[in-house]
Amino acid sequence: MNLFNVYPLYDIEPVKAKGSYLWDKNGVEYLDLYGGHAVISIGHSHPYYVAKLTEQLNNISFYSNSVKIPVQEALAEKLGKLSGYEDYSLFLCNSGAEANENALKLASFFNGRKKVIAFNKAFHGRTAGAVAVTDNKSIIAPINYDEHVSFLPLNDIEALKQHVTDETCAVIVEGIQGVGGIQVASEAFLQAARELCDKTGAILILDSVQCGYGRSGKFFSHQYANIHPDLMTTAKGMGNGFPIGGVLISPKFQAKFGMLGTTFGGNHLACTAAVAVLDVIKEENLIENAATLGDYLMTQLKQINGIKELRGRGLMIGIEFEQPVDAIRDALLFEHKIFCGYAGKHTLRLLPSLALTQTECDRFLEALQKVI
Ligand code: PLP
Numbered sequence: 001m002n003l004f005n006v007y008p009l010y011d012i013e014p015v016k017a018k019g020s021y022l023w024d025k026n027g028v029e030y031l032d033l034y035g036g037h038a039v040i041s042i043g044h045s046h047p048y049y050v051a052k053l054t055e056q057l058n059n060i061s062f063y064s065n066s067v068k069i070p071v072q073e074a075l076a077e078k079l080g081k082l083s084g085y086e087d088y089s090l091f092l093c094n095s096g097a098e099a100n101e102n103a104l105k106l107a108s109f110f111n112g113r114k115k116v117i118a119f120n121k122a123f124h125g126r127t128a129g130a131v132a133v134t135d136n137k138s139i140i141a142p143i144n145y146d147e148h149v150s151f152l153p154l155n156d157i158e159a160l161k162q163h164v165t166d167e168t169c170a171v172i173v174e175g176i177q178g179v180g181g182i183q184v185a186s187e188a189f190l191q192a193a194r195e196l197c198d199k200t201g202a203i204l205i206l207d208s209v210q211c212g213y214g215r216s217g218k219f220f221s222h223q224y225a226n227i228h229p230d231l232m233t234t235a236k237g238m239g240n241g242f243p244i245g246g247v248l249i250s251p252k253f254q255a256k257f258g259m260l261g262t263t264f265g266g267n268h269l270a271c272t273a274a275v276a277v278l279d280v281i282k283e284e285n286l287i288e289n290a291a292t293l294g295d296y297l298m299t300q301l302k303q304i305n306g307i308k309e310l311r312g313r314g315l316m317i318g319i320e321f322e323q324p325v326d327a328i329r330d331a332l333l334f335e336h337k338i339f340c341g342y343a344g345k346h347t348l349r350l351l352p353s354l355a356l357t358q359t360e361c362d363r364f365l366e367a368l369q370k371v372i
Contacts, residue, residue, distance in 0.1 A: 005283075010333070017044030020353050020360050022339070031363055032331075033289040035342040037350035038178065038210045038316070042280040044329045046355075049240060049276040050124070052198045054271040064263065071271040078278045082305050084217040085232075089255065091247045092266030096209035096235035097125025099245035102260050103231040104129050104170060105251060107203035113169035117202075119154045121180030124172065124207055133172050135180070153184055160293030164193075168202035175221030178210035181343040182311045182318025187225035194227040209245070210316070213237035214281055217291030217314030237354075242273035242353050286354035290314040293356050300365050306372040308346070318343060321372070337366035352362070 014022040020043060022030045032040065033057070042049060056071075063069070072092060080086035093099055108114060118124070120135040125131070132138050132146050148169075152159040155175065164171060171193050177183040197204040206229040211221040213234060218224060220232060229254065235245035245265075264270070281287060294314035301310055301319060309320040321328065324345045332338045341349035352360070 004353050014190075014232055019043040019046075020356055022140065022324050026211055029337060031338045031360060033352040033356075033360075033364055034339045035137050035141065035237075035351050035353055036241070037341065038215065038236045039239075039241055040148065040204065040215055040277060040353045041215070042240050042277055042286065042352040043285070043355040046240070046276075046280055048100060048280055048283075049273065052240070052272050052276040054277075056268055059268075060266045061269050062264075063111075065261070065266060069266060069271065071268055071275060072266045075275050076269045076279070078275060078282075079206070079246075079248075082278055082282055085224070085248050087229075088232075088250045088252050089251070089253070090316065091249060091260055092271070092368070093245045093262050094243050094264050094270075095125070095245045096207075096233065097127040097130040097231035098265075099131070099209065099235055100124045100130045101127050101174070101208055102247050103205045103207075103233050104133070104172070105260065105290060106247065106249065107132070107170035108232060110113070110203055110253060111169055111201050113167060113202075114148045114167050116149045117160070117171045118149055118151050119177075120151050121177055121183065122151070122172070122207075123177070123179035124174075125209075154180075155189045157187045157189055160189070160196060164196040164200055164202055166200050168197075168200055168203050170203040171197055172205040172207060174207045174209075174211060174218060176211035176313060176316055178316070178349070179343055181320070181360065182316060182349060184224075184311060184313060185222070190222055190227050192228075197230070201300070203227060203230045208232050209235045210351070211313075213277075214287040215314055215316045215351070216291055217294055219287060221313060221316075238277065239270055240277045241268050241275040244270040244274050244300045254366055284355060290354045290355070293361055296358060297350070300361070301368075304365070304369055304372070312349075312350075315350065315352055315354055315356060319348040319368075320346050321348070322346070324333055328368075331371040332364075332367055336371070337357040338364055338367055 016023040045367040076090040116237045124134045230250045232248040343349045
């Protein structure tokens with residue numbers, strides 16, 4: 001059987017990884033500033049994470065959500081404390097798209113409405129509901145939910161005022177758009193969205209799958225705007241490579257048996273990985289590190305000629321060029337052995353581990369200067 005060929009692949013086969021580094025099967029070392037689409041939050045193969053997962057694997061790796069799984073409660077408690085959302089509840093699932101799917105469902109259960117406001121260039125995942133609120137016409141949902149969705153320009157408060165009405169079920173927005181090119185939702189815009197949702201009874205969903213979990217220099221990027229969403233979705237960095245997603249749910253939602261569900265969501269191994277991630281983020285002050293090194297990178301990047309625009313917060317950085325970015329990205333990878341991502345044709349996307357060091361930043365800055 002062949003693999004269903006949907007991913008264009010680099011001819012690189014990583015066989016080992018540690019911290020911000022990967023090694024391929026020929027022993028070549030790479031600096032990883034992409035973390036497999038923002039997944040590696042605490043660094044590859046962190047020893048504490050490996051030890052906790054190994055210990056769990058030797059005890060019990062899985063049983064269904066029909067029994068008590070204490071590590072789920074430990075995760076909810078630690079996540080509540082570290083994120084500042086102790087009064088919210090947690091629903092656990094397996095991916096970012098699934099988290100968004102459940103958030104949209106919860107919103108509709110709550111107010112009985114169907115219309116959703118989403119934003120130009122938004123990306124929320126590839127399941128049918130998540131695709132419907134994603135602004136990418138090349139991903140086509142097999143079932144058409146799009147008739148209920150309006151796309152507005154990000155940061156356009158007037159458009160928001162016109163479109164959020166008593167018929168709106170939910171507004172779904174990324175605190176910082178990732179795939180859409182590292183566009184930061186402004187503080188005024190998020191505050192306006194909060195106010196309009198309060199006024200109309202719409203539910204405010206912050207998709208924090210890519211920009212959450214400390215990456216922005218705060219636990220959630222919307223915390224720069226001092227707002228409290230009704231629902232927040234997470235995944236990616238939550239498990240540092242172990243698949244896990246979650247919805248943080250405001251106390252105004254009432255849980256009912258059977259309302260949401262999943263077979264794998266909240267399994268012992270995924271929760272153990274997620275607890276280890278939170279322990280390391282706290283113990284090693286990784287949110288502060290993301291803020292400090294993000295500022296450092298931005299300051300240094302501003303001094304490099306040939307960059308059109310810099311966007312982002314913390315360790316979620318978009319570097320836009322006049323020219324298409326493929327050649328720059330390939331030169332960084334093949335000549336300088338540095339993995340970066342891209343967002344759109346012109347933007348290089350950095351999503352490194354939050355444990356990045358200044359030396360690693362300097363290696364990248366030097367290489368980028370040479371390449372451009
Ligand atoms: N939401 C955002 C903001 C994302 O960036 C992504 C993935 O890139 C998703 C949702 C979907 O997450 P997953 O691929 O885990 O389903």
